[in-house]
Amino acid sequence: MDTMKARVLREVGNLEFCDYPIPQLNKGEVLVKVYACGICGSDIPRIFVNGTYHFPTIPGHEFSGKVVASADKENERLIGTRATIFPLIPCQKCENCNDGSYEMCKSYDYLGSRSDGAFAQYVRVPVWNIVPIPDNLSYEEAAMTEPCAVALHALRRAQIEIGDTVTIFGPGTIGMLIAQWARAWGAKVLLVGTDLNNWDFIESLGFYDYCNSSKEDAIKWVMDKTNGHGTDIAIEAVGIPTTACNCLETAASGGKVIFVGNPHGDFTFPQNTYWQILRKQLKIFGTWNSSYSDTKKSDWNLVVDAAASGKINLKKLITHKFSLENMDKGLDIMKNNTEFFAKIMVVNED
Numbered sequence: 477m478d479t480m481k482a483r484v485l486r487e488v489g490n491l492e493f494c495d496y497p498i499p500q501l502n503k504g505e506v507l508v509k510v511y512a513c514g515i516c517g518s519d520i521p522r523i524f525v526n527g528t529y530h531f532p533t534i535p536g537h538e539f540s541g542k543v544v545a546s547a548d549k550e551n552e553r554l555i556g557t558r559a560t561i562f563p564l565i566p567c568q569k570c571e572n573c574n575d576g577s578y579e580m581c582k583s584y585d586y587l588g589s590r591s592d593g594a595f596a597q598y599v600r601v602p603v604w605n606i607v608p609i610p611d612n613l614s615y616e617e618a619a620m621t622e623p624c625a626v627a628l629h630a631l632r633r634a635q636i637e638i639g640d641t642v643t644i645f646g647p648g649t650i651g652m653l654i655a656q657w658a659r660a661w662g663a664k665v666l667l668v669g670t671d672l673n674n675w676d677f678i679e680s681l682g683f684y685d686y687c688n689s690s691k692e693d694a695i696k697w698v699m700d701k702t703n704g705h706g707t708d709i710a711i712e713a714v715g716i717p718t719t720a721c722n723c724l725e726t727a728a729s730g731g732k733v734i735f736v737g738n739p740h741g742d743f744t745f746p747q748n749t750y751w752q753i754l755r756k757q758l759k760i761f762g763t764w765n766s767s768y769s770d771t772k773k774s775d776w777n778l779v780v781d782a783a784a785s786g787k788i789n790l791k792k793l794i795t796h797k798f799s800l801e802n803m804d805k806g807l808d809i810m811k812n813n814t815e816f817f818a819k820i821m822v823v824n825e826d
Contacts, residue, residue, distance in 0.1 A: 483536070483596065485528055485535055508543055508601050515806055558609050565602055578769075580764065625776050628775045643723075646669065647686070654736070668689050680792070710727045711723070716739075728756070
């Protein structure tokens with residue numbers, strides 16, 4: 477068999493379902509049969525607005541599957557391994573890579589945007605990027621490892637402590653993953669969203685302190701919930717100026733603000749909001765991707781362990797499943813917000 481089914485981005489807006497050559501392996505690589513791949517929010521502008529770094533490209537970077545072939549005899553031991561995959565391929569040469577901060581590599585490759593990804597039956601993956609998963613973790617849950625690691629990385633950047641109050645502006649998929657991690661840490665979690673959020677779904681995950689900012693003043697609500705002190709950690713998970721300002725306004729004196737959401741355009745702050753940074757001596761953190769290594773405390777290994785043990789519920793967040801052939805409906809739901817969704821998954825079945 478020389479070809480596979482794949483979704484190939486030929487040009488912006490043209491994600492073709494077609495037969496495509498199976499990837500040829502280079503030294504140090506394995507071939508992974510894809511069983512599940514999540515559609516990331518970043519895939520929507522990538523497919524419909526901005527394109528990938530070159531055409532054609534197969535998108536898809538949140539995935540899991542099984543190793544079915546190896547380029548090298550010494551890695552044949554991996555054949556049959558169930559795994560999730562860290563999609564960033566670092567250069568291993570820059571100062572950030574030398575420090576083990578691979579997420580900040582200055583010359584990285586990336587499956588699904590710079591190299592072919594997992595909206596396909598097969599993908600070639602460096603052995604270094606393989607993360608084995610236990611048998612009790614489904615492929616669909618394992619495909620959630622990447623966004624769950626992003627969520628964990630954000631809270632670790634802020635050095636969350638037991639008893640902190642964490643307010644999340646934007647309870648979407650990443651926001652709700654952050655909420656679950658914060659709760660597991662022993663924090664009080666407050667959620668702020670709009671009419672677009674499904675509050676019944678959020679309650680089904682066990683979160684009841686939330687504010688619909690379409691109908692009430694979010695800043696006043698947070699201050700009331702914290703007895704006027706403000707929140708220890710404010711998380712911006714939307715990527716718009718309004719929620720960024722709300723984070724700065726509601727953070728407690730000496731508090732922390734984490735910017736997680738990809739920005740939707742330029743940001744400006746009112747003068748009084750900017751004063752909050754100075755007068756409250758706020759600590760502001762940026763966060764990008766997730767940490768990765770072979771240590772037990774790597775974001776990726778912690779996610780796999782937490783998901784397998786039930787500490788983090790990934791299955792609940794998967795609201796839609798589509799085949800590779802029929803995934804256009806999932807893309808349309810995300811692009812046009814035609815119905816509520818959390819994580820939309822593309823599933824390849826034998």
